[in-house]
Amino acid sequence: MSWQWKTIIEPFKIKSVEPLGFTTEEEREKVLKQAGYNLFKVPADKVLIDLLTDSGTSAMSAEQWAGIMRGDESYAGARSYFTFEKVVRDITGYKEIIPVHQGRAAERIFFPIIGGKGKCIIANSHFDTTRANAEATGALALDLPIKEALDFEKSGAFKGDMDVVALSKALQEKGPGVVSLVILTVTNNSLGGQPVSMKNIKDVSEVCKKHKIPLFLDAARFAENAYFIKLRESGYSNKTPREIAREMFSYADGCLMSAKKDALVNIGGFLAMNNTEWAKQAKEIEILGEGFPTYGGLAGRDLEAIAIGLNEILDEEYLKYRIKSVAYLGEGLRKLGVPIVEPPGGHAVYINAKKFLSNITPEKFPGQALACALYLKAGIRSSEIGSLMFGKNNNGKFVPAPMELVRLAIPRRVYTQSHIDFVVEVFGELVKKKDEIQGLKVIESSPYLRHFTAKLAPV
DSSP states (O other), X not given: OOSOOSSOOOSSOOOOOOOOOOOOHHHHHHHHHHTTTOGGGSOGGGOSEEXXXXXXXXXXXXHHHHHHHHOOOOSXXXXXXXXXXXXXXXXXXXXXXXXXXXXXXHHHHHHHHHOOTTOEEEESOOOHHHHHHHHHTTOEEEEOBOGGGGOTTSOXXXXXXXXXXXXXXXXXXXXXXXXXXXXXXXXXXXXXXXXXXXXXXXXXXHHHHHHTOOEEEEOTTHHHHHHHHHHHSTTOTTXXXXXXXXXXXXXXXXXXXXXXXXXXXSSOEEXXXXXXHHHHHHHHHHHHHTOOTTTXXXXXXXXXXXXXXXXHXXXXXXXXXXXXXXXHHHHHHHHTTOOBOSSOOSSEEEEEHHHHTTTXXXXXXXXXXXXXXXXXHHOEEOEEESHHHHOEEETTEEEOOSOOEEEEEOOTTTOOHHHHHXXXXXXXXXXXXXXXXXXXXXXXXXXSSGGGTOEEEEO
């Protein structure tokens, strides 16, 4: 549409519906206790509005469902693989395209090739599975976000950028052969879903080339990042999201992608690169755990759906709606005085739980406490990104995460504006009684990705 309206309308019609999980507060209290105050363990039918993640939770289009029926389920060399390969290659420009069942599978395959004890992998910010897979090889996962990224109250156009000066310094200090990979997560999920500028991608690329270090993109939300560049960066307003995305990929040597985000599918991902030797090793590892390289743990129908979704996500009307609808939630919370990471990101709004629950110290997990209170109040499920996810014990001493956030991740093409209005209304009630929210303690946890399986209890 060439004109602007105040009302945000979904650029699609709803063709199929699913009932929501209405529960009473008494039921939710019981469910929460049984789940050990871990929202990953709450049954989905006991959730009213599910904002736990935007990963694999999208509503697929009529064309994607048609593609599902066209899927070629041949074990090797399926037609659907070549359809998928062509679309990924057209968007990224990379020669080697390796399908996997989701993004962490790409990490699990790739990091043993370039990681290992004594190695270092640098990112603007590693997300949970990226960090875990890097560290599982014995490598050090180092984050170098710009300083503004941790100033949650201050707005900024590209707070997902990497600190280029710090990157140059780290490469010089660590010396040759130590840093094996640099990753730019676009958008930067751990620190508010903030976009990375094209200038920053170029600058990081130049530093990497100077030191002969490969640069990869974590491209799970590449289209949302491309649209932010179009909106906010000089020289890109007249370019299409597809053109911008292609330029983004051109400065990197490869990418890892969870297709469960910006490819609008429920399962799938890929590893793409130009290095044929790495690709050969990756395919050998893939055969051991994922499957033959032309299906990579996916059915042919999944490959068809990914190919279609990758084209649909680059539609400008969709991206305009997506970014505006997330900003709408941020504006609603801001009006209530709820502290959020500014500005709202591309796929989620992040609440600064450290500030919202200033009476709860990091070792009592204010983010998780707020997420549990939100579920208890109205059945809304969210995700903690704080000391439960990233905190550590160093020789018995608790080391908190640098942030205590609650992420409200909005599934693509799933909820309407009235659902979002309801979420804002619930927060209005939480604001009134935030002093009654209790902190939590960990009863049981695992060494890796503990937030998925930990059991907690009120302090």
